[in-house]
Amino acid sequence: MGFAQTAVGQSITRFFEHLSSIYYLFMDTLYWMVAAPLKGHRLRVRATIGQMVEVGVQSLFIVVLISFFLGVILCMQTAYQMERFGATQYVASLVSVAFVRELGPLMTALVITGRVGAAFTAELGTMNVSEEILALETMALNPVRFLIVPRFLAIFIMLPMLTIVADVMGMLGGYIIGVGSLNIPAHLYLKRTFDALVLKDIFSGLLKSFIFAMIIVMIGCYRAFIVEGGAAGVGRSTMISVVHSMVTIIIADLILTAFFYFLL
């Protein structure tokens, strides 16, 4: 028995099959998003705006809530250590850099994976098992153009915006603890916050969130398009889509962080 026939071999083969399928789906999405509109296949603007409301506006509250509390927590946890060195005021710098470079993009992406990525797979997966996607095809309407492109645009625009909101809310949470409880003067807290940030931090944080957005929408939609086996299949695919998105986001985060740390 060759290696490709063993359980491990089959898993590896399947992994690369999925990877190449997602690549082709991604290329198809880019075609329908960028090239096709130039040839007269107009973008579905209304559907995109609807998805933007769903992805962005409807997720705003949970992103605000989580990042604010995370800022509070991060501030208290770092103050606990910093107090020993008498460097409490640097809590401000740490919170701002941590949020803009890492926690803002990452936490927002993970929250959106659970909220929006799962919804993508569940909704499109149900459309798949109830033959709605086949119906689109028979009407000569490309499902990628019709279903994926609006979702891709919506999350690609909204996730970085949500990330900026998360950054601000995280810093606000830190500010409230820093000024209110650690007795750092307000102007000093703000000075430490903004002195620590350089353009590169903001740029790298936003770049991450653009890439996380693509991961969430591509895995979410791909999993929906390959659903088999009715309602149980949709449930399973949704679960797998969330797990895979989260793992891929963390791996992408690692690679990007290493890239910015070592190369830039």
Place this chain on the structure above:
Amino acid sequence: MIRVENLVKSFDGRRVLDGVSFTAERSKITVVMGGSGGGKSTLLRCLIGALPIDEGEIWIGEKEIARLSEGEVNEVRKRFGMCFQNGALFNSMTVGENVALPIREHTKLAEHVIRIMVKMKLELVGLRDAENLMPSQISGGMAKRVALARALALDPDIVFYDEPSSGLDPIVSSVIDELMMDLSNKLGITSIVITHELRSAFKIADHMVMLYKGRVAAEGSPEEIQSSQDPIVQQFITGSPEGPVPRRLSSKDYGEDLLYM
């Protein structure tokens, strides 16, 4: 109009369609019958170009659909209408929007013209009142009729029906039958109907194709099928549990199966 030649399609090595050939004439209703699992739905998916075929040819008019690029297939598909078994209506849109969708996407008609067309198509299936309802608010039978209205939206030359009368009450079922006959007699639409409802099949068919185990077991006019001496056809028509079609689908001997558990 539609010619299928020696069509073969396998899934995981199992030949679901094993050399199917038949012809569907223009402006006629061709009914494809067969038991469950006989390859009817697979055949339909091959005909609409949704499944790649392994061997054979499918001619729709002058076009061989299996050899076309996606763009060319889509051009052929604009002449199609397809009425799905469970409707396959888009749940996020109202009934009216569902019917309007193909018109909106494939024509440059003004919005008020589209609204008139939607009303006309819905009137055709007797559901003008349902225009503003969501698919979740209508019954299964209504969903099927809306699906037919949507299939007719672009005035197609060919309409495919997947089990159009299954799960409907006898009256609605007859209404759909009448409608299908009207469409082919008055508007000259070529219809391919997949069904195992015999009463409706014999009523509407101009031509019948009977599939069994992925092959064409019999083909001909309803009268020819009715008088066929083929035991498989006879068993299907009489609905008898005894005959060449096995009532159990197990491949292994029962005793053997129990013995080696």
